Structures are given as structure tokens and as C-alpha cells.
Amino acid sequence: MLEQQHISEELSGTERFYRMSDLANIPERPARIHQYKSGINKGRARVIGERRASKGLIGVSEKTLWEWVRKGEFPQPIKLSSTITVWRATDIAGWMKSKEMEAKS
Template sequence: MSSLNQEQFLRIKDLANYPEKQATIHTYKSGINKGKTKNINARPASKGLIGVSDKTIWQWVKRGEFPAPIKLSDSITVWRLSDVKAWMQSKGLEA
């Protein structure tokens, strides 16, 4: 009986740094919800595994300088942890 490969996956929020964001209130300017408001929660700063912004990671992917992601659905994109660790080792970064 063979064991299943327990591959781990990372999302962009696990890789990239994000600055702190204060709570805000958004007011819709047009459309069906015009004039209504929506509370947007605060978000603490976070440091991702790679230590750069999500924009930088996507630029690297586009140029072929970072492992290609796997698109699971329209809104979910992941990277194999093993691919990211191998990339980090090739760059002399701690995994």
C-alpha cells in the first residue's frame, strides 16, 4: 500500500509582505448599491515567506523568474511549497 504524497501549497498572502491597513468605510458611488456603505476591516501588517510585495512576485512569474503558480479556480491560485523552497535555495535564501 503506497502512501499519498502530502504536497503543501501556498497562497500569495503566504508569500508576499502586506502593509498594515486601517479600517475604512466605503460608500458606493454608482450601481444598485449607490449611496450604501460597507465597512472594510483593518488588516495587520504581515511578512510573507519571500519578503517582497505581491506585485513583485507577479512580475517575477510573468518574466519566468519565479515558479509558475497553479490556478485552482478563477479566484484561487497556489504555489507548491516544494517549488518555492527550491527557488529560495537557488537564490541563497532561507526556506
């Protein structure tokens, strides 16, 4: 499936990118209330919504992926800004092919 995407991207001249949330498993997080302890909002409460668990393309945790990047066992990411990090889909497809992996879904 990734190879078909890669071929169509080459033909159309567009490049696809993956974010960490696309690659890593994201654990479930229940809703909660955060109470500010200092600053301009001291004493105020903020509701932080729940987050459903999701299964990533690679099927491992974010921590594991960053460890692999640090060790050179996973493709290097591209920093688009201070808060946005992405990987080229072609790099991920090549890495998965070298590991003889299929996309987890």
C-alpha cells in the same frame, strides 16, 4: 525548515501549497467606510475592516513576485480557480535553495 516539511510531505503523500498571502509582504490597511455610488446599493455605506501588516516567506511585495513570475525568475503558479492561485511548496523550497535564501519570519 522547508526541506524538513518537503521530506515529511513526500513520506505522507500530501502536497503543500502556498498562496500569495503566504509568500509576499502584505502592507497594513486602516479601516475605512466605502460609500456606494451606483447600482442597487447606491447611497449605502459599508465598513471595510482594517488589515494588519504581515511578513511573507519571500519578503518582497506581491507586485515584485508577479513581475518575477512574468520574467521567468520565479516558479509558475497553479490556478485552482479564477480567484485562487497557489504555488507548490516544493517549487518554492527549490527556488529558495537555488537563491540560497532562508525563510523570512
